[in-house]
Amino acid sequence: MEESAHERENVMGKSSIKTEDALDLTRITAEVAARHGMLVRQDDPAMLLVTMNEVVLQQVLGNIEAHTKEIIDGFEDGFRSAQHDALANIEREARKAGIAVREEIQKDIDAGRLHARELVVELNHAYTRYAVHRWVAIGVVAASGLLVLGVGLGVLLARVLK
Numbered sequence: 001m002e003e004s005a006h007e008r009e010n011v012m013g014k015s016s017i018k019t020e021d022a023l024d025l026t027r028i029t030a031e032v033a034a035r036h037g038m039l040v041r042q043d044d045p046a047m048l049l050v051t052m053n054e055v056v057l058q059q060v061l062g063n064i065e066a067h068t069k070e071i072i073d074g075f076e077d078g079f080r081s082a083q084h085d086a087l088a089n090i091e092r093e094a095r096k097a098g099i100a101v102r103e104e105i106q107k108d109i110d111a112g113r114l115h116a117r118e119l120v121v122e123l124n125h126a127y128t129r130y131a132v133h134r135w136v137a138i139g140v141v142a143a144s145g146l147l148v149l150g151v152g153l154g155v156l157l158a159r160v161l162k
Contacts, residue, residue, distance in 0.1 A: 021050070023050065023054050025042050025050070026042075026048060028040075028047075028050060029041065029042065029047075
């Protein structure tokens, strides 16, 4: 039995179980003695079962940890994908909104141009009417002046020739 205890110590020294994660066999033997009134030594075959259970539990916990990491990685990938899709949707909607705003601004500019053209045409008509009236008035005044001059010259010539 002593040889198997010595072999077990060698195996435990080379095992993958970390020393800080290893079970406290002294505490286990003390707990068994306190609860059951039996003294179990560290080289007892029952301690072999304790060590085997420890190794199995560590393997199971390692598998659970690896599986949990895979699940978390899947969640993170899904979140990144959803975030990328959301950003693409926001970009697409922002682009649509920008195009709509640009079209509305262009409509306002076109409406402003049309209104400005109408104002220019109205102003041109008003100015043309004013210019026509002015030239008509100048023509009437000039014609009246020529008429008065002609009548005055005619009267003057009539007196001189008489």
